[in-house]
Amino acid sequence: MRISLADMLAITGLHQQFVDAGADIILTNSFGGTRQRLKLHKADDRVFELAEYAARLARAVADAADRPVVVAGSVGPTGELFVPLGALTHDVAVASFREQIEGLIAGGVDVIWIETMSSIEEVRAAAQAAIDVGVPYTATCSFDTAGRTMMGIMPDALVRAFDGLAVAPVAFGANCGVGASDIVVTVLSICSGEHDVVISKGNCGIPQFQGTEIVYSGTPELMARYAQLAADAGARIVGGCCGTSPEHLAAMRRALDQRVPAPTPTVAEVVDQIGPLTNAMPSAAGDGDRTRRRSRRGE
Numbered sequence: 001m002r003i004s005l006a007d008m009l010a011i012t013g014l015h016q017q018f019v020d021a022g023a024d025i026i027l028t029n030s031f032g033g034t035r036q037r038l039k040l041h042k043a044d045d046r047v048f049e050l051a052e053y054a055a056r057l058a059r060a061v062a063d064a065a066d067r068p069v070v071v072a073g074s075v076g077p078t079g080e081l082f083v084p085l086g087a088l089t090h091d092v093a094v095a096s097f098r099e100q101i102e103g104l105i106a107g108g109v110d111v112i113w114i115e116t117m118s119s120i121e122e123v124r125a126a127a128q129a130a131i132d133v134g135v136p137y138t139a140t141c142s143f144d145t146a147g148r149t150m151m152g153i154m155p156d157a158l159v160r161a162f163d164g165l166a167v168a169p170v171a172f173g174a175n176c177g178v179g180a181s182d183i184v185v186t187v188l189s190i191c192s193g194e195h196d197v198v199i200s201k202g203n204c205g206i207p208q209f210q211g212t213e214i215v216y217s218g219t220p221e222l223m224a225r226y227a228q229l230a231a232d233a234g235a236r237i238v239g240g241c242c243g244t245s246p247e248h249l250a251a252m253r254r255a256l257d258q259r260v261p262a263p264t265p266t267v268a269e270v271v272d273q274i275g276p277l278t279n280a281m282p283s284a285a286g287d288g289d290r291t292r293r294r295s296r297r298g299e
Contacts, residue, residue, distance in 0.1 A: 012057050027058070030073060030100065034099075058107075101129050114169075126139070140201060155186045221251065
């Protein structure tokens with residue numbers, strides 16, 4: 001597995017485009033950087049090296065910006081199942097994540113960005129690795145299966161995932177998933193405390209095949225409205241995941257800069273403004289839940 005000059009320029013160019021579009025946080029190109037994932041490319045002996053390299057590329061762009069830009073070290077799932085469903089143990093997972101995180105820290109990241117997780121066990125293992133290294137971290141899950149993660153986690157369970165850990169995340173929430181409407185409704189379920197820093201990092205619409213390519217359906221206008229609704233739902237960090245281009249992000253930035261805070265939206269209002277839910281949501285924030293949430297948030 002080689003890293004060419006063309007690869008470096010492409011990655012740096014993308015970081016720069018997102019900073020130019022208004023991003024306050026950029027993620028390193030290290031999502032699949034654990035030993036388990038790199039083994040698929042016969043590069044499992046280069047975990048630290050590749051993580052450090054990815055971090056240095058993002059750090060250089062952030063440091064050259066004319067405003068503060070946070071560099072977040074992207075840490076994705078291992079792709080393995082935990083015991084008893086699979087062979088991955090907590091200790092092995094923590095060691096795998098720690099190896100990657102140490103490389104990201106050496107390259108200069110500000111925070112570890114744990115994302116697209118499906119199981120509580122993996123969330124806690126990655127969080128423990130960040131704690132062991134002594135770096136702040138965030139954590140998000142992908143609630144893409146009928147309002148749950150692939151392993152059955154409900155959004156409100158994520159809030160309790162960090163119980164007993166020595167250090168809590170600086171932010172937590174949802175990313176990826178199946179579309180803008182679904183992730184806003186997920187945020188409604190997660191935002192239960194006025195002091196929570198909740199992340200909403202939704203996909204740019206729904207992926208569709210066009211010939212041999214996957215194209216995302218979301219327009220800049222849709223993502224702009226999504227960003228406003230996510231903020232109204234309680235998210236304090238709003239971004240885009242799969243399919244999000246600098247053009248989409250620029251529209252989101254403008255929408256958030258111009259946003260006039262509005263009451264917490266209902267599920268019906270979310271659907272009316274940015275489209276139907278792709279998934280059935282078993283606990284899609286009923287009226288009573290929203291009333292209690294508004295009360296907790298002082299609305």
